[in-house]
Amino acid sequence: MSICSKIYEGKAKILYTTDDPEVLLTEFKDDATAFNAQKHGSILGKGVINCSISSKLFQELEKRGIKTHYLDSPAANQMRVIRVKIIPLEVVVRNIAAGSLCQQTGLPLGTVLKKPLVEFYYKDDSLGDPLLTRDRLYLLELASPEQVDTITHLALQINEFLGDFFQGCGITLVDFKLEFGVDSQQQLLLADEISPDTCRLWDTSFKEDPDRRVLDKDRFRRDLGNVENAYQEVLQRVLKAVKINT
Ligand code: TMP
Numbered sequence: 001m002s003i004c005s006k007i008y009e010g011k012a013k014i015l016y017t018t019d020d021p022e023v024l025l026t027e028f029k030d031d032a033t034a035f036n037a038q039k040h041g042s043i044l045g046k047g048v049i050n051c052s053i054s055s056k057l058f059q060e061l062e063k064r065g066i067k068t069h070y071l072d073s074p075a076a077n078q079m080r081v082i083r084v085k086i087i088p089l090e091v092v093v094r095n096i097a098a099g100s101l102c103q104q105t106g107l108p109l110g111t112v113l114k115k116p117l118v119e120f121y122y123k124d125d126s127l128g129d130p131l132l133t134r135d136r137l138y139l140l141e142l143a144s145p146e147q148v149d150t151i152t153h154l155a156l157q158i159n160e161f162l163g164d165f166f167q168g169c170g171i172t173l174v175d176f177k178l179e180f181g182v183d184s185q186q187q188l189l190l191a192d193e194i195s196p197d198t199c200r201l202w203d204t205s206f207k208e209d210p211d212r213r214v215l216d217k218d219r220f221r222r223d224l225g226n227v228e229n230a231y232q233e234v235l236q237r238v239l240k241a242v243k244i245n246t
């Protein structure tokens with residue numbers, strides 16, 4: 001495979017075309033941003049860590065019949081993926097109240113939700129990724145009702161798998177964000193990444209300690225320190241769990 005040209009550079013990843021028009025190469029960066037890029041920084045080793053964690057999780061999901069864009073990982077910070085047209089929705093699944101759910105509803109941090117909540121945000125930085133109602137989503141024609149049903153079903157299935165998987169790692173899956181895309185065959189695929197950048201992960205051993213338990217990007221967002229260690233800890237636990245499962 002040869003890399004052709006850079007087609008997109010986002011906040012955390014660079015996308016390149018390859019000699020196969022159906023395949024893109026994603027390069028994961030150490031750059032970190034938060035609050036719609038108002039806060040900038042770098043997390044040493046993040047590119048490799050997030051690429052490795054995402055690769056493992058995509059492979060585990062594939063084994064369970066969830067179709068993803070993942071093909072392989074030719075280098076530690078690179079992933080070959082099936083080219084998709086990204087549906088401009090950030091699909092958030094929540095098990096425990098945190099982040100914007102607490103800010104916008106007043107629910108206390110850590111409230112265990114009676115059932116997982118699936119939410120759709122408009123993936124548009126200039127608008128600040130606003131929370132959408134179903135009617136607004138249809139008004140903007142961001143996805144068809146059929147796609148929304150399928151995505152909701154998949155998001156809940158992925159939540160079940162990831163929740164159990166992380167529990168096996170001594171980690172509570174609080175919430176996470178997914179993105180989906182459509183390939184040239186019109187297949188809906190799970191895309192983007194699943195990593196400490198896109199999930200809230202709490203160390204089960206420190207359940208009651210609001211700072212110590214954080215193993216995700218909230219360490220960067222909230223200036224909690226030890227960001228690299230937390231990301232590395234997640235990777236080590238994921239690798240161990242994958243090894244045990246195989
Ligand atoms: P929120 O509580 O800030 O809405 O975030 C919900 C989940 O989505 C959390 O796990 C972090 C993830 N997320 C992203 O992956 N990208 C984003 O831009 C934002 C705002 C959240």
Ligand code: ASP
Binds near residue numbers: 033035037
């Ligand atoms: N990824 C988002 C950004 O930079 C926000 C976040 O993850 O908090 O802007």
